[in-house]
Amino acid sequence: MKDKTxxxxxxxxxxxxxxxxxxxxxxxxxxxxxxxxxxxxxxxFEAFLRGRDFTEAPDITARICGICPVAxxxxxxxxxxxGLGVRVGGQIRALRxxxxxxxxxxxxxxxxxxxxxxxxxxxxxxxxxxxDHPEIVKQGLELKKIGNELVTLIGGREIHPINVKVGGFYRxxxxxxxxxxxxxxxxARGAAHDMIAFTSKLKFPDFEQDYEYVSLxxxxxxxxxxxxxxxxxxxxxxxxxxxxxxxxxxVRHSTSLHSVVENRGAYSTGPLARYNLNFDRLYxxxxxxxxxxxxxxxxxxxxxxxxxRSLETLQAIEDALKIxxxxxxxxxxxxxxxxxxxxxCACTEAPRGSLYHRYTLDDKGIILDAKIVPPTSQNQKIIExxxxxxxxxxxxxxxxxxxxxxxxxxxxxxxxxSCSCHFLKLTIDHG
Amino acid sequence: MxxxxxxxxxxxxxxxxxxxxxxxxxxxxxxxxxAGLAPGKCVLKESxxxxxxxxxxxxxxxxxxxxxxxxxxxxxxxxxxIDAIRQKLPDNWVHHSAHTVSLPEAISLAxxxxxxxxxxxxxxxxxxxxEPGSRISQxxxxxxxxxxxxxxxxxESLK
Numbered sequence: 001m002k003d004k005t006x007x008x009x010x011x012x013x014x015x016x017x018x019x020x021x022x023x024x025x026x027x028x029x030x031x032x033x034x035x036x037x038x039x040x041x042x043x044x045f046e047a048f049l050r051g052r053d054f055t056e057a058p059d060i061t062a063r064i065c066g067i068c069p070v071a072x073x074x075x076x077x078x079x080x081x082x083g084l085g086v087r088v089g090g091q092i093r094a095l096r097x098x099x100x101x102x103x104x105x106x107x108x109x110x111x112x113x114x115x116x117x118x119x120x121x122x123x124x125x126x127x128x129x130x131x132d133h134p135e136i137v138k139q140g141l142e143l144k145k146i147g148n149e150l151v152t153l154i155g156g157r158e159i160h161p162i163n164v165k166v167g168g169f170y171r172x173x174x175x176x177x178x179x180x181x182x183x184x185x186x187x188a189r190g191a192a193h194d195m196i197a198f199t200s201k202l203k204f205p206d207f208e209q210d211y212e213y214v215s216l217x218x219x220x221x222x223x224x225x226x227x228x229x230x231x232x233x234x235x236x237x238x239x240x241x242x243x244x245x246x247x248x249x250x251v252r253h254s255t256s257l258h259s260v261v262e263n264r265g266a267y268s269t270g271p272l273a274r275y276n277l278n279f280d281r282l283y284x285x286x287x288x289x290x291x292x293x294x295x296x297x298x299x300x301x302x303x304x305x306x307x308x309r310s311l312e313t314l315q316a317i318e319d320a321l322k323i324x325x326x327x328x329x330x331x332x333x334x335x336x337x338x339x340x341x342x343x344x345c346a347c348t349e350a351p352r353g354s355l356y357h358r359y360t361l362d363d364k365g366i367i368l369d370a371k372i373v374p375p376t377s378q379n380q381k382i383i384e385x386x387x388x389x390x391x392x393x394x395x396x397x398x399x400x401x402x403x404x405x406x407x408x409x410x411x412x413x414x415x416x417x418s419c420s421c422h423f424l425k426l427t428i429d430h431g
Numbered sequence: 432m433x434x435x436x437x438x439x440x441x442x443x444x445x446x447x448x449x450x451x452x453x454x455x456x457x458x459x460x461x462x463x464x465x466a467g468l469a470p471g472k473c474v475l476k477e478s479x480x481x482x483x484x485x486x487x488x489x490x491x492x493x494x495x496x497x498x499x500x501x502x503x504x505x506x507x508x509x510x511x512x513i514d515a516i517r518q519k520l521p522d523n524w525v526h527h528s529a530h531t532v533s534l535p536e537a538i539s540l541a542x543x544x545x546x547x548x549x550x551x552x553x554x555x556x557x558x559x560x561x562e563p564g565s566r567i568s569q570x571x572x573x574x575x576x577x578x579x580x581x582x583x584x585x586x587e588s589l590k
Binding site: 109137 | 449450451477478479481482483485486487490522536539540543544563564
């Protein structure tokens with residue numbers, strides 16, 4: 001008997017940051033084709049940056065995404081400073097880390113409560129979930145608000161912060177300004193413990209995967225801004241060497257480029273990668289919370305990334321409190337920067353994964369060339385691979401349920417499609 | 432969340448948009464014009480249009496005005512006015528956010544959680560060009576300029 005062809009198609013994926021699509025073609029029990037479509041504007045921001053002054057990069061790149069502007073700002077300033085031979089330390093460095101804590105808290109809270117939790121509880125969206133679980137959703141909203149407050153306090157504005165510059169900040173907050181938010185963060189600590197308890201009780205499909213994980217690793221800290229790029233298969237390089245080990249491929253079905261490890265292929269970046277490569281850098285209380293949530297020192301089920309995001313939220317809150325406790329307002333908000341012809345690179349950890357920037361400047365500091373590799377571009381190939389593995393195990397599901405499950409596979413990665421592309425559309429084709 | 436707290440009496444105007452996406456920036460354009468025309472008369476805030484951000488932004492305000500670019504199959508520059516407390520957003524009104532959990536979801540979620548302001552006036556300006564890197568089209572800019580006196584009058588009436 002001839003196998004029947006089946007097509008799963010979702011034109012517009014919901015509950016992802018941006019818009020995109022998925023097309024899965026099945027023949028009998030065999031997958032014929034998986035296409036995770038992203039329609040990217042032709043690298044608009046990289047082109048837009050050419051000819052601009054190096055000081056403009058933090059503000060321009062912050063506009064790439066409304067959810068993770070800090071990641072773009074931090075990566076751009078670190079890349080510029082790397083090229084210009086400047087090292088920013090002390091309290092300015094601590095403030096940058098504090099700013100990043102705010103973004104992780106707000107971004108993870110948004111994804112866990114509003115975008116990902118409805119999948120596990122069987123709701124179409126957070127609005128329907130809020131009818132039955134208003135207190136859980138309100139807690140998520142409040143946690144996100146605290147993250148935003150932290151970003152506003154350091155960045156001057158919660159959306160597209162304006163206080164970040166190459167070399168530091170335009171102004172720094174006083175100790176009292178920071179202490180004012182500490183009580184809110186202490187409340188958030190309790191909420192993050194609730195978040196971990198809540199997510200650890202969700203039901204997860206058995207879907208252990210064997211990935212190459214890639215993230216930053218710092219000698220002493222869970223990674224935000226600094227560290228070497230490491231992988232679970234032996235990569236250990238500086239950001240300067242990134243393009244020797246990772247490349248981007250053009251694929252016909254997507255205008256976004258697919259990132260690969262040279263000679264190996266797909267890899268995973270984001271919370272699971274960070275957790276698996278940096279478990280020993282988590283605070284002891286966070287490690288304890290992980291054990292209580294049933295996680296070991298590594299986790300290979302992408303559906304459980306919701307627990308890891310909750311643990312990272314707690315880590316960011318603990319980090320923020322620690323920074324505030326030891327903070328002393330610096331004498332100068334920034335270090336002096338003198339432009340010169342240079343090439344600088346940096347990689348930082350955005351909430352949804354590693355973000356790489358590279359800039360070439362002329363002797364006056366004008367940007368000659370820019371390269372930006374967002375985490376969602378890096379995860380596109382692994383998302384497609386997950387679908388290749390997930391769909392055959394779930395062929396008995398009715399089409400609408402299988403389609404919904406495929407969307408969940410994608411949402412495991414909190415893809416910020418607006419970072420890597422324009423509009424995302426999803427299709428499962430059974431013929 | 433701030434249920435039961437007394438609400439701020441000054442009006443809040445939220446401008447939604449992305450600076451680098453053509454007509455999508457019209458909410459930000461109007462906000463900046465208002466900053467010069469209505470200093471001290473209202474609070475002005477930008478938003479990328481993501482639902483939770485919108486709710487957290489308007490939480491605690493009695494009167495909220497929201498300005499955004501939309502696509503509703505009307506002529507470019509057409510201004511749509513919605514009293515979101517009494518009216519539903521039209522089904523054909525595509526809020527042009529890069530984030531799919533956006534304005535319509537914000538309103539539904541805020542209703543469910545009972546965190547709607549007392550008044551929520553939405554001005555949606557029909558856009559025509561949302562291409563990355565493009566500027567606001569002239570027809571949309573003119574519509575925005577023409578709309579500003581009406582928004583100022585609305586702010587006055589809410590005092």
